[in-house]
Amino acid sequence: xxxxxxxxxxSSGRHIVGRMDGGKLITDEVYRFDxxxxxxxxxxxxxxxxxxxxxxxxIRAAFEKYxxxxxxxxxTWGVDYVLMNGDDEILPCYSxxxxxxEKAVSYVHERVPFAKLYAxxxxxxxxxxxxxxxxxxxxxxxxxxxxxxxxxxxxxxxxLTGVKRREYTNATTTGLVSGETGEYDGQLISALGLSSQLFxxxxxxxxxxxxxxPEVRNAVGGDCDVMLCASHDTASAVEGIPMxxxxxxxxxxxxxxxxxxxxxxIADENSRVANYSNEGGVGYxxxxxxxxxxxxxxxxxxxxxxxxxxNEITAEASVSKFTEYADINDRVFxxxxxxxxxxxxxxxxxxxxxxxxxxxxxxxxxxSYKQAIAELQTNTGKRYxxxxxxxxxxKNSYLNSLTEKICGVEVIALPIEATxxxxxxxxxxxxx
Numbered sequence: 457x458x459x460x461x462x463x464x465x466x467s468s469g470r471h472i473v474g475r476m477d478g479g480k481l482i483t484d485e486v487y488r489f490d491x492x493x494x495x496x497x498x499x500x501x502x503x504x505x506x507x508x509x510x511x512x513x514x515i516r517a518a519f520e521k522y523x524x525x526x527x528x529x530x531x532t533w534g535v536d537y538v539l540m541n542g543d544d545e546i547l548p549c550y551s552x553x554x555x556x557x558e559k560a561v562s563y564v565h566e567r568v569p570f571a572k573l574y575a576x577x578x579x580x581x582x583x584x585x586x587x588x589x590x591x592x593x594x595x596x597x598x599x600x601x602x603x604x605x606x607x608x609x610x611x612x613x614x615x616l617t618g619v620k621r622r623e624y625t626n627a628t629t630t631g632l633v634s635g636e637t638g639e640y641d642g643q644l645i646s647a648l649g650l651s652s653q654l655f656x657x658x659x660x661x662x663x664x665x666x667x668x669x670p671e672v673r674n675a676v677g678g679d680c681d682v683m684l685c686a687s688h689d690t691a692s693a694v695e696g697i698p699m700x701x702x703x704x705x706x707x708x709x710x711x712x713x714x715x716x717x718x719x720x721x722i723a724d725e726n727s728r729v730a731n732y733s734n735e736g737g738v739g740y741x742x743x744x745x746x747x748x749x750x751x752x753x754x755x756x757x758x759x760x761x762x763x764x765x766x767n768e769i770t771a772e773a774s775v776s777k778f779t780e781y782a783d784i785n786d787r788v789f790x791x792x793x794x795x796x797x798x799x800x801x802x803x804x805x806x807x808x809x810x811x812x813x814x815x816x817x818x819x820x821x822x823x824s825y826k827q828a829i830a831e832l833q834t835n836t837g838k839r840y841x842x843x844x845x846x847x848x849x850x851k852n853s854y855l856n857s858l859t860e861k862i863c864g865v866e867v868i869a870l871p872i873e874a875t876x877x878x879x880x881x882x883x884x885x886x887x888x
Contacts, residue, residue, distance in 0.1 A: 460518045460528040460680070461879035462511060463689060464608075466710045467491055467754070469507075471514030472873060473522055474880035481880060483873065486521055487514030493551040500554035500791070502608070504538055504545065508615050512675050519678040527664075527883050528616075529685035530609040531692045531875060533710070534629030534735075535586050538611040539593065540604040540620075552584035553791040560592035567647050571728065576644055578635040578723035578734030579628065582746060583787075586630035591648060605654050609687035616682050617666035623684045624658040625691035628736035633658070635721035635734055661686045661738050661882045683886070685879040686738055693846055695738055695878030697870065703842040704832060704865075707874070708849025710751045712821065714828045715744020722835060730831040738882065743836070747824045748784045750849050752817050755795035760810040769814055770854040778812035780805055781820040822858040829863055842866045846874035 461472045471487035489510040493500045511530070518525055539546035550556065561583055564573070570581060579585065586607075593599045606614055607626045614620050627633050627640065632655070634641040640655035659665075663684045673679045686692045693707040694717070707713040718741050721734040727743075735742045757769065782789075782802045792798040799813055800806055807813045825843075833839055843865045849855060850869040860867040 457526050458518075458522045458524060459880050459883040460515065460525050461685070461876040461883070462514060462528060462530040462612075463692070463873070463876045463879060464491060464507070464511075464530065464532040465689065466493075466533050469510060469514070470873070470876065471518055472876040472880070473518050473525070474876075474884070476884060481877060481884075483876065483880070484521075485873075487517040489514070493553055496548055499548060499556070500551040501548040502536065502551055504547075504549045504608075504611065507608075508612055511612055511616070512672065515672075516676040519676050523678075525678060525680045527681040527683050527886070529683040529687075529879055529883050530612050531685055531687045531689045531879050532608045532612075532626075534607070534626055534688045534690070535582075535584055535589070537586060537589070537605045537607050539598065539602045540606060540611075541601045542603055546598065546602055550589065552589070555791065557583050557588040557592050560588045560595060563591050563595060564588055564648060567649075568644060573631065573644070574728045575723055576635065576641055577631050577633060578721040578727070578741075579631040579633075580731045580733035580746065587632050587648070590630075590650060594649060599651070599654075602651075602654065607687070613665055613682055613684070616668055616672055618669050619666045620656070621663065621665045621684065622656050622658050623663075623687040624660050625686040625736040625738075626688040627658050628734075629688055633736070635723055638736070659684055661691075662885060664886070683883055685882040686736075688735065689875045690744070691735065691737055691742065692878035692882070693875040694742055695881055696872070696874035696876070697844050697846055697878075699844055700842075703844060704829060704840050705844045705846065706825065706849070708749055708845055708847040710749055710754075712747040712749035712825070712849065713744050714747055714825060714832075715742050716832060716836065716840070717741070718743045718836065724835070726831075726835050730835060732831065732835060743832075745828050745831070747821070747828060748789050749821070752784060752789055752795060752821070753814060755792075756810075756813050756817060759794060759796050760813065766852070769810075770818075770852060772811035773814040773818055774854050776809075776811040776815035778805075778807050778815050779819060781816055781823050784817070784820040784824045818855050818858055819862075821855060822862040825859055826863045829865065840865065842868060845869045846872060
């Protein structure tokens with residue numbers, strides 16, 4: 457029996473077929489494609505039609521190679537969404553990196569002070585959270601005529617099946633889900649002037665949404681169930697980590713998501729001040745913090761040495777004598793025109809060469825992890841001696857060694873497709 461995980465990140469997507477053999481999950485990547493924001497009339501947007509075309513192309517590749525796929529499920533990054541008017545998209549589909557929410561942040565906090573917002577949802581402040589994006593849409597008339605909003609994986613699932621279904625783990629990234637009930641918070645939605653019809657009941661990972669639409673079946677050469685996994689990619693990644701006990705994890709990709717599993721939301725004042733988030737997991741809460749991740753070094757590479765292999769970059773960084781570091785979560789690093797200029801603007805000394813910039817970035821990341829672990833220990837009342845790292849960043853042995861040294865923990869780096877593994881794990885648990 458074959459299952460298909462479609463795992464889409466902000467920079468690339470992949471289709472991975474999984475099967476069970478003697479209790480062991482065997483995986484095979486059958487399709488990969490590039491993804492990225494587009495600049496459309498001065499706004500940063502996603503080309504959702506191209507995204508869906510790649511989803512279909514990858515499913516077709518899976519059917520061509522394996523013939524019989526039992527189910528498929530999609531996970532993506534959080535926060536972003538597609539507005540719908542019935543069956544029609546209301547475009548553009550904005551990227552969370554578009555700096556459009558400044559007025560909306562003020563609008564939200566005037567109606568619901570952030571302390572109250574945090575107490576109700578447990579979601580950390582990020583200017584790109586869905587709550588601010590939707591209120592920007594409201595202020596600019598983008599919600600006029602909108603009957604639905606679908607998070608990106610919900611939209612892609614709808615395009616495959618014709619069924620609109622909302623999924624819990626990704627919905628928690630909106631900042632509009634009650635930490636107490638695990639459903640959209642009607643009082644909060646009303647206080648912000650948003651239409652309640654946009655917010656339907658949430659479904660949990662493992663739900664079967666439907667079968668492929670006839671036109672999709674024809675395009676891919678087969679039919680299968682379409683399921684909901686933990687459609688926020690970090691939620692699937694945490695499911696895919698073979699952890700011994702509830703130790704902290706980092707899902708290391710464009711962002712570094714550092715956190716730990718807890719049984720219920722922790723939304724006290726210490727958590728709010730430390731900007732920790734309480735996002736949905738599969739039977740638990742992911743108490744975690746968003747930290748700027750590989751985005752920073754990827755942008756430095758594009759700017760300074762786009763053709764240099766990563767092993768050479770890290771080797772040169774490891775012998776750099778430049779050790780000044782920055783607050784990597786400073787907003788200047790979110791979406792600068794020049795990442796080099798962003799570092800120049802916050803460092804006291806200017807790096808002399810590319811290796812210096814990379815070393816500063818890696819040391820900055822490791823120090824941000826140290827701070828986050830210290831906050832985690834204070835807020836949970838527990839001590840942690842191990843840190844599991846999965847995702848693309850787990851392959852960076854130099855950053856792993858810096859993290860181990862600076863954080864004072866044992867780093868267990870698992871360079872595995874944890875997100876796809878978690879996605880598949882949920883699909884294989886169907887009926888159990």
